Amino acid sequence: MPETIQKDSLIGKRITKLDAPEKASGKTRYIQDLDVQGQLYGKILRSSRVHAKIKRIDTSKAKALSGVHAVITAADVPYQRPIGVAKDHLPLKTDRVRSTRDEIAAVAAETEAIAEAALKLIEVEYEDLPILSDPNDALKPGAPLIHPEPHGADGSHEHLKQGMPIAYAGKPDNIAMTFDYEQGDVAAGERESDVVFEDTFFLHYVTHCCMGVSGIIAEFDSSGNLLLYSNTQVPFLHKREFAEILGMDPARIRIIQPPIGGGFGSKLDIYPFEPITVFLAKATGRPVKLVFTREEEFLASPTRQPVILTLRSGCRKDGTLTFRTVNTLHDNGAYTSWGATTPFVMMQTISSLYRVPHCLYHTKAVYTNNPYAGSFRGYGNLQATFAVEQHMDMMAEAIGMDPLDFRLKNAQDPGEVTPQGMHFKSCGLKECLKTAAAVSGYREKFKANQANRDKPGRIKRGVGIASMLHVGGGAKIYPSDGCGTILKMDDFGAVTLITGASEIGQGSETVLAQLVCEELGLPLSAVRVVNNDTEITPWDVGVHASRTTFIAGNSAIGAARKARGKILAAAAMQAGLNAEELDLRGGHIVETQSGKVVMTLSKLLRQLHFNDKAELVMTSFYYEPPSKHQDKKFKGDVSAAYAWATQxxxxxxxxxTGIVRLLKVTGAHDVGRVLNRLGIEGQIEGGIVMGQGYALTEELMVENGVVRNPGFRDYKLITAPEIPEMDVRFIETMDGEGPQGAKGVGEAPAICIAAATANAIHNATGVRIMALPFTPEKVYRALHAARKEAA
Amino acid sequence: MTALDNYVAPTSLEEAVEQLLELGEVTILAGGTDLMPQANAGRVKFKRTLMNIRRIPELRGIAREGDEIRIGALATISEIMAHPLVREHLPLLVSAGDHFASNQIRNAGTLGGNVCNASPAGDTLVPLMVLGASVELASMLDDKLYRRTMQLPEFFVGPGKTRLATAELLAAVRIPVPPQGFVARFHKFGTRPALDISAISIGVGGVLKNGVFSDVRVAFGAVAPTPVCGCATEEALEGKKLDAATIAAAAVAARDEVHPISDVRASDWYRKEMIHNMTKRILEDVSTTH
Known part of the structure; x- marks a missing residue:
């Protein structure tokens, strides 16, 4: 036993992720690697048409194939209920298909190959309907209706159950969702403006490309309880949703999440393959496993929402912003998932990234026959920032102001409450701007590149700046944003941390363990994290909105502090000392001042366990701190803290050639406080590369409703040689509510790369491109057009 | 559930062509880097017999035979890039290999496979055409092993289609040892530096003496159903001094003689523009470095 132990903090250290050894050695068992005794393999037949009536489905040949246990269509599951954010979507389609991903039938068979062969034996007769693939056409008179009144499995109305949601029961137009927001008086703002710009920006389809494709295993036990092995990001909300869809008691549904090979928001909604797998398990009485192929992942998993965004904004000669008016058209695709709600987040950037007195904001998400859009890291913010930050540069140029100074003049300060009602208790935007600019040499490079534009030479250099604002302290999207923790200690000083927060590769379990160790003076090796079983873990709203470190972190700290209090009180009693004078360090109880060891922790714990009053299981919860929730006009606060960054x-x-190469990204991120330095660096670097793909290479090419590049050959993710040099600086604003001062950072790094790249291309060439992605051909065309115009 | 009934792995060229004649419907497996993904994607259907040709020694090796360098069909891209004969006489193939897919694919993918796959964007095809390569085709004729050779441009018929006869096997690629003063360039134009399918590619070769370019060969990839010769561009360059005017004229000739299509990788207009700009860039590079 050492005589003294000095205080040593884990905060800010570079800590290897707890799951790294398993993942790096290939031992992690993802859903692909899980097999359940007696399982069958599920496969889905998807539509071969973009928009059509289903006239006839014949499954008899498929059913007759040896090794096939079930072939189901909508007619076989009369208990289906619509799914999705707007409940406009039956898992198995009845009277019509609205996109090529639409599910018509499903097979459960002994092997994947048999299931695959059975799909080919299913005959479907269609009657084509006119295709609506351009969102601009969706609202025109005479546009094909995507969701007219539906018919039952046999084409009649009788099979429609009573009480179906409105969205499913038929829509008279193609509007899926709208958002309207207003602050001040934009007309007055425009009158005060010396400079006004109006432009339309075009944001494209991209998809998550998780390395782990979608999959699920569904198994009923003999009592009718349902066990799902699912990659969901929101297990507790999905328990209830599955129960609703299946007409089951939610208490009889258990969700276990195997290690998840990437989420990025894609697993925030329920998709048809999940209930369909349950239907198959029900029909066969056997566990059924369904895992997507990579092609299926491209065709049938959600996308980021394509947006056509018209922005009108103005400022005065002195650089004060005056107003912003925004109108958007979101391509919702054939069904409504979270993508339709992204305007909620975009609105925050429009109204509050910089100080703007007057704002008017209208968005429409319209149905088309295209793939449907879901939630994706950044949640609309990449799109909004792309437009807002290009206009910032354009206005700065028009009034002859340095783009950095222009931003600094309009940047928010700590303590500010914006006209929308967002309260920035900590805010490092100005420091982010100054740091990123100083470290990168932005001002000098900007001027030098500008001067170099018209000189000879085919290679032009450019530098671009953009900032972002995103929720960093949870998000008040649901009535609650809570998370629970159970913490138990064994006889030897080891901790089991049972948290509601899911790990999707972002490193949350490591950060949570670290926060607990910090309170209990334990090494990281003393903590096991249990976080993937709804039967065991306490409630949590889900992993989204960059909330886990903040919400689940505070919850874990709460439990750890309870344990600490209990241990120190017991130690104080035994040693005849004051609990306030004691600390936990290195598995020992020590005197805080001197570091003198009083006793070993494990010995004390054993004594407590043999004492019938000892309770070494702590429970705690964290809900967002009280603040003004948004009202129906979207005025109010959406998060306990906000993250800021400049890149x-x-x-x-x-x-x-039009090829744009990213040489370097300098980022300054207000993260509140760095907890795990290695983890946060990884998240920011990964986010930058994701933003780079969005800006330059990635595009899901959808033509007339058909995805033309469902594979990594022509869907171009960034490859290693393209990754730029990165210099990331952390601005530590020590948020008062954050765990150890930290704020969420999961989404932030991907948000402003595209906007900054657009500004950099303009700095290099004088050409401004308002449509993503900046593929060589698109850039070359823009340069060519500019040259022609000049000549 | 593929309808593969039969698997053979002959150990000599003679045995292989005998079996080809006998079995008729055969799918050939060499490196598998094109075959397997294409089969998995359903674009290629396996025939009744799968023939693994990897155990045939005559298809291996890189050697000089008179005025030619013979590269066995099974030589992998990595082997070719590392081979001293190739490095000395055919550096163009080394630089083409540098842009070929990824290290893993170069280690498995074979030259014979790349040629027989006959993709208009095949990375070795344009350089081979610039080098004047021919293919050595083996078959059974009157119970004897028979070999014929065919110039590469003649060999290609369309995407994935060649003049290889049903019972014929590509045994090797033969490349004449280039003459003194031969310079050549290959430019693969894709949108990213690794793992890319070219949007266009250009190869230029010829003898440069006292600034004059002769015996010029030009080939383009991904602008037609097969890799094609740039005859008009060759004409614009043949016997000319490589000065700015010649280069400009050649670049225009190149743009005007190709008729690419629009697809997910690029539009026809952009492909023509890139043929122009990259031809110019290659020729400028040749004129300034030699």
């Missing part, structure tokens, strides 16, 4: 991007544009 400076340096590019090289080859004017002969």
């Amino acid at each position: 400076v991007v340096e590019v090289e544009v080859d004017t002969d």
